Amino acid sequence: MFEGKNKLAAIVAGLTLGLSGFGALAATLPTIQPAPAAGAPFLGLGAFDLGALGYVVEEYFISGTATSYKLKGEPTADGAWTAEPAATAPYATRIVVVRPKEPKRFSGTAAVEWLNVTGGVDAGPDWTYSHREMLRSGMAYVGVSAQKVGVEGGQSLGGAGMPLKKANPARYGTLVHPGDAFSFDILSQAGEAVKRGKVLGSLSAKHVLATGESQSAVFMTTYVDAIDPLARVYDGFYIHSRFGGAPAPETAAMRGGPNAKGPAGVLMRPNLRVPVMTLISETDLIGSGLSGFWAAQQPDNDKLRIWEMPGTSHVDNYMFFIGGFDNGSAPMDKIAPLWKPTDALFGAKMAKPINAGPQHHYVAMAALSALDSWVRAGKVPPKAPRLDLTATASPGDTPKLVLDANGNAKGGIRTPWVDAPTARLSGFGNTGGPFGFLVGTTEPYDAAALARLYPGGKADYLRKFDASLAQAIRGGFILKADEPEIHALAAANYPGG
Template identity: 75%
Template sequence: MRTWAVAAAGLLAGLSLGLAQPALAAAPTPTTQLVTAAGSPFLSLGTYDLKALGYVVEEYFISGTARSFKLTGEPTADGAWTAKPADTAPYATRIVVVRPKDPKAFSGTVAVEWLNVTGGLDAAPDWMYTHRYMLRSGMAYVGVSAQKVGVEGGNGIGGTAGMSLKRVNPARYGTLTHPGDAFAFDMFSQAGQAVKSGKVLGPLKPKHVLATGESQSAVFMTTYVDAIDPLARVFDGFFIHSRFGGAPAPEMASMRGGPNARGPAGVKLRPNLRVPVMTLITETDMLGSGLSGFWAAQQPDNDKLRIWEIPGASHVDNYMFFVGAADSGSAPIETLARLWKPNDGLYGSKMAHPINSGPQHHYVAEAAMAALDHWVATGRAPPKAPRLELNPPEKAGEAPKLALDGSGNARGGIRTPWVDAPTAKLSGFGNSGGPFGFLVGTTQPFDAAALARLYPGGKADYEKKFDASLAASVKAGFILPADEAEIRALGAASWPGG
């Protein structure tokens, strides 16, 4: 009797908070048009041959009438937002489809990415970090030009010149039109409907459609989950990757509005999530690196939420800039080890320190995507992960700080060989140089004396500790078994001095 009463009280409390929103009519399926013009879509997917891996790349224009939304109240920190439609506007944007050619090779899952425009152009960081899992599991991928900067133009981070679709190829993209980021949420919903309908997947029949977004896109994905998903009900799960603390009200959404536009610095995901949500956080995201830190938005896991936090990882790193584009799944270990080596140059800028070269962000991101895929397909939730250990702020109003071990690496979180058997201090902070310096973290290799203290037996001692940590990470579900052999070989090849 008491259990029933508690459940009833919780339901009534949810209703009083405006959590039970009536669903609108499903987001309309837009008009779709396969792009048959010569040339390739303007989107970096890697330098390897997707055709040789059994995949087809196609581009579609999608068009229709999009709605904007506005909150019925203030954007509260608990994420229990209620939104309603506001204005309408015509739009025409594009999506890029990467799908198995053979329907028998298709797993049934499609990942739909809100493309990132921080650099002033469409980029696909979630494809870059997790494509290895998508390709070997038979997933399909769709990148959506959701924001105005990617279509119409505008400067990126640090004033970098934009490379919008209409600027780089007006002959191909000149007919596209974007009414503004307030309409991006419904445009993304309609792209999801186009995928669910099967109209843009050739002969493939989708079973599950996941929404993904990294960095700025993850901030907008937070707004989507809190305000739009209860109305649209398009996606079967969400991968929110490297968000910060805040999230804008949907009517305030813009690239320049920032994650704190008319809202608290820390915005949690709504308490009654409709579908599973996987959130992946690095050190940079946790403390913010000058932006609102995720520490202010932390919340416990529940039956529809998992939050995984990665020590020693930065918001973006060597994999994003140097490794991922060449990582077909068959690159020699020697090539991967060379690409992973610390590098202090980025897009013509010299960083103050080598950027973060820890591979854990990539490998854990793959495991997170796989965990969400299986969660949606089977209903079995992924493992809960330990959280990063934080020391309280020294002064009121300041952010907390990471608790560090004797090697200078962060305590807690998802343990991997690169922090349990380290050869360097890996951080999500402390760099500068160029527009991306505050996001790329640092690598500080240990000197010979430090390595000798950690590994009295030299390389053999290091490999023993590395392998033990790796086996524990795989057993815990935070690294995929399919990556284990590669990681072990990469660890051996990465020992200082070879």
């Protein structure tokens, strides 16, 4: 009996040590200080007045000791990764907070974006694509300078770039980033700052979502597979426009980089802790020279939704020309011309006009809203059909999209821009400048093609457009609140008036 008590004591002690060890891996609350009052945060939030929309913009410096991680074993394609702490280093970075002025307007949800540094500067593509939904639904937004390039500078598609310490040395000169291997824990600590650090003023977040687009989405795939089981900070993840691979946390490099390793396609881990919404464009799926998401496709499950969008590119007209001016109430005669196809981008001439399909923007807002409802109320988002792909002859081949008679992709989330089209919209096929491989193409139909599709002219077009739009709204892939604007945009931009 005494021996049995000793065994029981040993088991209890082991469980206690195990729980204690797990707690030691959980995220810590960083030191939080307001940024200097003078000046504004260096982050493109748009050329519209957030104050007039009932929001406050604030910036905080967060600092402390960050932990890097390493995998136990090699990174596997199934995403069932087990990580452990590797090293520690001091850090100091910043977060930018956009929150409602009035507590009664706050929905209780904060969206925390891993800022994207592909262009050599902190950018918030999820803010740009989805700020309209964040603002009208009463979310708070927090942008996190998680990666070294955004703080200190380094290699990027944008060349030398504009890191914080170069953009404003007086404001950001005290920031220190020890390297991207520590970015995962920095994201965790930023989440803790939102949950427990009073960075939302008098507001208290009931639900905290992590978001990231492009390179950030690739890193967040690693975060979900390896770090989230330990950190347990976020209530849901919005992974937007990832490609196929994901780096091991110790390398913290995009696949194809000098320190990257691992399979070309990495799935979301089989036992997800919280809901994950993944949104994929054509560019992401096929890869456009990078590892395509097609190699990481997997069925939806009780905590995973994957939405694939035909006729979309990785970035498009809305990202470059519209999102920064779109306050939700701009007159249609000001907004509609910005959607017209153009081949000019940042001083470079593209081989073809870039993708001008509006669906990426509108579906992105629906995806974020769906994740929010999933986390807040347990309302599971609809499942979406996947884009149709050709069969591959050998394991090394890349599949192609299956196209319809009008040249647009079959399958995926159907929207009026591909089911009542006025152009062929693609996620690839362009060149020019550093971003040409990501911007896709728009090839407007000629008068003969439009007459064949819409023999009754504009009225015929709008009837078919509105029918497709209504179906997308019923399916849960476009928000009802956007219906009037979408109809007005279609009427304004029909070729020939």
